[in-house]
Amino acid sequence: MLNRLKLEPSRILLNLAVIFIIALWTFPTAGLLISSLRDKNDIAASGWWTALSSADRKQVGRMKGSADQVEKDGKFVIFGNLFDGADATSGKVSAFGTKVQTPGANAAGSTVALDAGQSLTVGVDGSYVLTSPTKFTDERGGRVFFVSSQPPRFTLDNYQTVLFSEGIGRSFINSLTVTIPATIIPILIAAFAAYALAWMKLPFRGLLIAIIVGLLVVPLQMSLIPLLKLYNAAGYFMGVPSKTYLGIWLAHTGFGLPFAIYLLRSYIAGLPKDLIESAQIDGANDFKIFRRIVLPLCFPALASFAIFQFLWVWNDLLVAIVFLGSGPDQLVLTGKLNALLGSRGGNWEILTASAFVTIIVPLTVFFSLQRYFVRGLLAGSVKGG
Amino acid sequence: MAEQIIYAFFTVIIGVGGCFGYFYGSNWLLDRIFPANANNDSSAVRNLKMQSTIRPWLFLGPALLLLSVYLLFPVIETFWLSFHDRAGDKFVGLANYVWAFNDDQFRLSIFNNILWLAVVPALCTLMGLVIAVLTDRLWWGNLAKSLIFMPLAISFVGASVIWKFVYDYRGEGQDQIGIINAIVTYFGGSPQVWIALPFWNNFFLMAILVWIQTGFATVILAAALRGIPEDTLEAATIDGAGPFKIFFRIMVPQIYGTILVVWTTITVLVLKIFDIVLTMTNSQWDTSVLANLMFDWMFRGGGDFGRGAAIAIVIMVAVLPIMIWNIRQANKEQSGH
Amino acid sequence: MANIKLTNLNKSYGTVHILKDVNLDIKSGEFIVFVGPSGCGKSTLLRAISGLDQVSSGTLEIDDAVVNEVPPSKRGIAMVFQSYALYPHMSVFENIGFALENQGLSRADIKTKVEAVGEMLQLTSYLTRLPKALSGGQRQRVAIGRAIVRGAKVFLFDEPLSNLDAALRVQMRMEIAKLKRDLPKTTMVYVTHDQVEAMTMADRIVVLQAGKVMQVGTPMELYENPNSVFVAGFIGSPKMNFITGVPAEKLKAKTIGVRPEHFEFSDTKTDIAGTLDYTEILGSDSFLYVTTPTGMLTVRQPGRTEFKTGQKLNLKPIAQHVHRFGENEMRLAN
Structure with a gap:
């Protein structure tokens, strides 16, 4: 990190260049945040960048x-x-x-x-x-x-409006109801599968791995129609509604599995062979090895996948539109925001505050667990640290 | 609200608990049916063998089932549908593919996709490399990188609200509240409805993806840069190479593999690009790309599963070779260390 | 109490033949060392005994019962790995007690046993620590403790000292030797590529090359009567000198082997004459490197040497210590 490229005397220039890029990158988000805190008349009357001055x-x-x-x-x-x-x-x-x-x-x-x-x-x-x-x-x-x-004026009124009268609060809870199981279930299922593919003796192991990784290429949109048909048939057959939370958990789990298994398998396969064999000699069966040895040791990989999956599910719009209803008891945040974008297209005070409510959770997760996120990214494409 | 929270809480408990229950329950059952802790050696050994034959499938079962239902089955179904008519009843051979390659909208979508492919991966990788190199030397480089990286955590819908606000248009003479138009009018230009300018609007949509994905490229490339052995750079300095020569001749060749991986990863993403176009323009003003065209044919007015499926297969065929290459490359990098 | 008997053991991965017809009888309570260059199959042989690898053909018996199909945990063996394989997230106590836990012992029993082993290995005050807070030697002891606590009949060691520095290695060698004294009934199989470890610790040494057992015997047997050029060259340090040509032909051999300490100097010209190239003085010994027409020879002299570099030396092997090898590199009968 130290002066690896000795580009003197451009120290100040370098700082300025980076600051400029950062400004460029954060400007759009800053606009959203500041606007959401402004009076609704102000938003429509003047640019958000004027909000800080009189x-x-x-x-x-x-x-x-x-x-x-x-x-x-x-x-x-x-x-x-x-x-x-x-x-x-x-x-x-x-x-x-x-x-x-x-x-x-x-x-x-x-x-x-x-x-x-x-x-x-x-x-x-x-x-x-x-x-x-x-x-x-x-x-x-x-x-x-x-x-x-x-003088600059800021208010939380917009947030009050969107949270309590525009139904964003309710959607927030719906989003959590979707996201938490849709994050935990695939981790569990993928971790077990990854362990089996990495360490257990089973026929066609190589082929299974190839197929699972190959499924990474399937465009999500492709699977919607066949699945929708299947859901309707299953719902009709069992006499239950076809749009349920269980349905979307399983859908997100299915879509997330190839990446999860790919990521976790390469991590679990990288654990020292001696450890697994030592546990075998110590008389632990595979379930116990998984629970007591592998699971604790692959925590970093689990955490990084968890963050990925959480962000992916929380931010997803398409799967939610297709597999969940649009009633207030099922509409998730992104769906709500998309609906507002249509019905309240000009009401920037509602759009900005709503958008900020939807991105605050992923941003918090991202900034607090960034370390694991980055590690996961690296494992996903190049060797992880 | 409280009721909703309690309901949500229990739903979550049941969902997650059921999953845990399966793994614990099935393994407990296996240990019960084939007890191996008995000291009777020959039967314990036999039971252990049974256990180790069955157990992998207990572990893999749920994953294989879900993968089959949610990915394998749709792929096969789509493939089948792509050779059938709009309702999926009658075999039509290659008619859907023939239609696609003669359809103006399809050609436009292909053209737009190629445009995206030409611009976004290159720009993201280039920006990522530049930012990675610049921030490598700064004490606050990590903070800078995480700010660049931040958009990756934002949903496409959220991002499109942000960017619609950036591109917002007010009639001439009014105060512009969108930053781009404000800048344009400040310099004496006249405001534009940016996302409705055919052809050029593609680039305004691409800007969003570049904004989101550059962080990814930056972080990966920064890690790769850090992995370059310090002594090779020092040796080059001693050999009298200047900073640009060091960058192009010493650094870039050493992280060439990573650059390609970043490039192709973003390429795959671009081939599947969908949400940005849906939320920003809804394919209007000639911004349609393949995934959106497929979506329209399947869900919107189109209602022709055969044509939608044909487009889906085209996307998959385009993605497949890049993906295979990419995974190979990633594995090679991984085992190379 | 456990003897191990290997009969015609073969192991191949695909077309690669790793073990070729290995026959071996290990007596109960014996300390056996497998030694050989890397890739000779010694670790594979150990893993076959442990059950971690299946054999391709042949039989493997422990205590007269065929165990080919028995999984590792049911073979009554314990293994100490090269990397120690300590579970990094478990305390020393949990590491040692893990096997007992798997046997379904009560907490109280586990505690008693683990503490007893801790005492024996002087680990009592470290039981709550994680492996990363231990020194290399302590980690090694924990790994051994895991083996002891289970009361296994057979201990398998897979190059356990190769990760330690030289000083610690000597110390651990002594500790393992002591362990062997303390557990006289336990059969121990030890794999190493270091012939010094083999010589110092083994009751019997098994020398392997390219998947074949070359020779089995006590350290001194191998030292004094190596049955092949390979074994002769592998055992002993510095290496035995091999001389071909006239001096060998005079003794009716293709090759003769002479250990560095088995040379005398002659004032008159001998068959083996050369120039002193280089001298290494270690204090206790001096090693002389002499260039002769048959190649570079190493000569050991006790203490300091009087010879100067460049000096002409006439070497003469001590007759009763000359090893004769025939065309096929095998020992010739005397």
Whole structure:
């Protein structure tokens, strides 16, 4: 790791280059996170990258009506503050106007002449003075369009909305119900099979390994139709619904097995032969060898596959769409998000918060167990450490 | 909500417990039926032999059953379907394949797939190599790598929300909230609906996969770089080689095998690419790829299993040789150490 | 109490013939060492006895019962592996007790037995440790402890000392020798490629080459009466010198073998004359490397040597220590 490529004097340049790449890579995710914490109007009004600085915001305020006028020096005057009753109730006014197209026509503090000899002055703090030579008659005051600079504002409202009223919370539990067994079951089944393929005497061992590894190539989409038919037939035959949690656990298990067996077999086969033989001489049968010797020793490989499978199942959309129903008791997070993408395509506050809820679990798993994940990746393609 | 949680909890317990139960139960039964701990030597020996003949199949049974049902059976079924008509009743020979190669949509999908194949693996590997080399020298290199790696943990749906937001389009004159259009308008350009620009939109979708997969390439290649013996680099330095010469003549040849493995792994992934296109454009605006075309023919309006199956077989045939090569290569690397 | 009898044992993997008609009688309580160069089949032979490998043909008897088909755990054997094969995730106690656990012994019995063995091998204070927290010698003792605790009739050792450094190896050699004294009824079969281990520990040595038993005998028998060029060359260090040509023909042999310590120096010219090339002085002995027309010869002299490099030397083998070998590299009768 130390200066292996002696590329001086580019130390600073190098750091900058890496920082630039990192920025490029994290920018999209950062946008999602920051947006999900913004007020829903802000999201639609300005880019998320402006959220940290004060943002200019176009607002509309309505002035008071004739009831509030006072007579002063022979003129009629209405005092008030534009922020009263506006969306954002504080801030600094930078400009104002009386037409919706030109909210920035006049700088704050200036006085504008309006029709019929009226004049309007708006201060930076939003206070306005409307003066007229004649008595105001309109009960409703006129509208003033203004640009105000807003301090950054963050809120958890979006999360509250998606978790409790958009059904994301429920889907979260459904996702866990799918993911936990769909991670543990294949580990167990694959580990036993991997041990058998690595160490037990059995006929056609080489052929079995070749077939199992060969199944790695099957595109998932290919198996959906035949399986759907099979599920419907089985469901009809046994008088149970065809879309069940058991069904999706088994499906994920089946799809995950080739990789699991491939990964675990190469790890288990790499355990010292002496250990296994020593246990055989010690009188342990294969079940005991597996339980007491192999399982504890291949923990790193199990952990790395577990992470893979967990991420894969949690992030899966297709299998869930096909094998689970779309009712609230079965719809998983990715499915929910996909549905929202269709029905709430423009509601970025809901999409961003929902998306973040779906990625928070995998990100947590990933960052806390990264070591095993990387090891698994390496074992999967090159020699592992 | 509480009810839901309790229900979920019990479902999980039953599912996982059943699996444990099978392995413990079947092995316990085997030990019971053929007891081997009895001191009567000849029968114990016989029973042990019986045990060791049966036990592998207890271990392998569930895996073989699931693999047969979930992968082997569908492959055979698909193969069979690909030679039959839309409902799978009548044998039509190669008609589905003939149709496919004359179909505009299929050709477009093939073209797009080739485009993806040409760009994504190369870009991921190249970026991965560059990042691996750059971060190799930094004290915070591991942090940097895990940030690059992070998108790998994000679902394709999640990623497409993220990237739809990046590509978001607002009419001209409005404030752009998508970063790309914001940058374009900042430099005086006019905003575009990026994902609806035929041909070019492919590249905007590819960017997502590159974003996701570069981390994979980086981590694998970084590990390979670290495996290069330090003394070969030192020897090269002493021999007067500059940094670029060291990189191209000493480092790259030593990790050449790994580079190829990374390349082909991503190639296989690209051949099966599906989710990004589904969630970003739903195959609209000429972005269809083979897997999505197949999906459309099977599930969507198409409803022609024969044609869908033919496309599936085409994908599998394309993937197969690369996969075989890849596994061989990985095994070679593994046994080489 | 266990004798082992191998009759016409053969073992092949595919077309590779690893063991060829091995016949061997190992007496109860004997310490037998299999020795030979790597690839000679000595480990395969040991594994065949253990039951880890099946034999292709022939019979294998332990205590007069044919055990060809009996799995390892039922043969009454214990094995110490080259890598020790300690279970890395189990404590020393669990490592030693694992076999007992598999026999279905009660916890209390396991505890008593393991502690007794721990005491015997001075491991008492290490019983709760994991193998990785032990030194090389201690690991070796745990491996031996695992064998002892089961009360096996036969101990098999597969090059157990080859992972140790030289000093420790000497110490462990003595410990194994002591073990043999402590367990006089246990038959021990020991595999090594190191002829020093074979010479120092064995009751009898079995020399193997290319899957064949070349000679069986006590260490001194092999040293004094090797039956072939191969055995003669393998046993003894430095190696025996082999001389062909005129000196051999004079003794009516194709080749004669002379050990380095069995040369005398002559003032007059002899059949074996040469130039001193190089000297190694070890203190106790000196080794002289002499180039002669028949090749380089090694001569051992006690203590220091007076000879200088480049000096001409006339060598004369001591007659009663000359080994004569015939055309087929086998010993010729005297």
